[in-house]
Amino acid sequence: MNNAALENLLTRRSCRAFTDEAVSADLIAQVEQAGLCAPSGRNRQSGIIIEIASDPLRSELAELNRQIGGWDQGFDPFYAAPVILAVLVPSDCPTGVYDGSLMIGNMLLAASALGLGACWIHRCREEFARPEGQKILDTLGIKGAWTGIGHVALGHPKENSAKALPRREGRIFKA
Template sequence: MNETIKVLESRRSCRNFKSDMIKDEELKTILEAGTYAATGMGKQSPIIIAVTDKKLRDEISEENRKIGGWGEDFDPFYGAPVILIVLADKEVSTHVYDGSLVMGNLMNAAESLGIASIWIHRAREEFESEFGKNLLKKLGIEGDYEGIGHCALGYAAEPLKAPVARKDNYIYYV
């Protein structure tokens, strides 16, 4: 079977990561793959913020936890040491779709390298808040961006679940 198809069929969301940092070369490869996602009219509306600093990662996790309404002991990033935040320029009409394709590329590239991943939501709410606006300002990122998602990355602490069977009515031929 084609290696790309194998990756697409085997990728699963991880909800229990080891604390070990992924290798720089792996991270760079995953990030590069994200930049090759298809975007409407080739406008490349998304940006990716790669968070490897534990202190900042934990601050973002705490903000995400509050937005989600979970208890203080919950980490919405499941212990992943790396968070890739995808935002996209609101001025581009396809920005949400563009950012979603970047997220898919990031997760599939990670899978191809043996790195576990999961898409975590609430990025929109984070970057509409003062917390997110201040973070972008602190990082020197200017523009009107919408948070699309967080791609949490790391090594899986346990085997991932097997895929569920595909539903019968997924595809219609006409």
């Protein structure tokens, strides 16, 4: 293949093991920019990204996510990724789920293109429906009703950490 963007699209894989190395502000900004460039219904561009890259908030969010997911104590549902990018949309946005999902998709692809590891982590909706999530919004001065769509867990990947899962055949129907 001689098209780098397409190659990245076909080879991106979820990463669930990260090194301790910090991700530079420049790399995080490039990933976020890709998220902001995603298409959105009626070009509303209403989705936002909350960057969480330091403790205690990162650990608090991981613990909240773990409790919502019902995992055993000590499990980190963000796989020790140093950066968490939470995507939220206004709760009254009719295309919010689609818009936010595309933002996450763009960021996963950007991370892969930059040699970073990334994974979509769920349960953002539940987090931000709870008082702990609301407190994060309040602290940042984000007003109104917001719905969490998902997180990108981001970091430098441990070697060979991303497994290439085969794709199911038979999902294209030519009418």
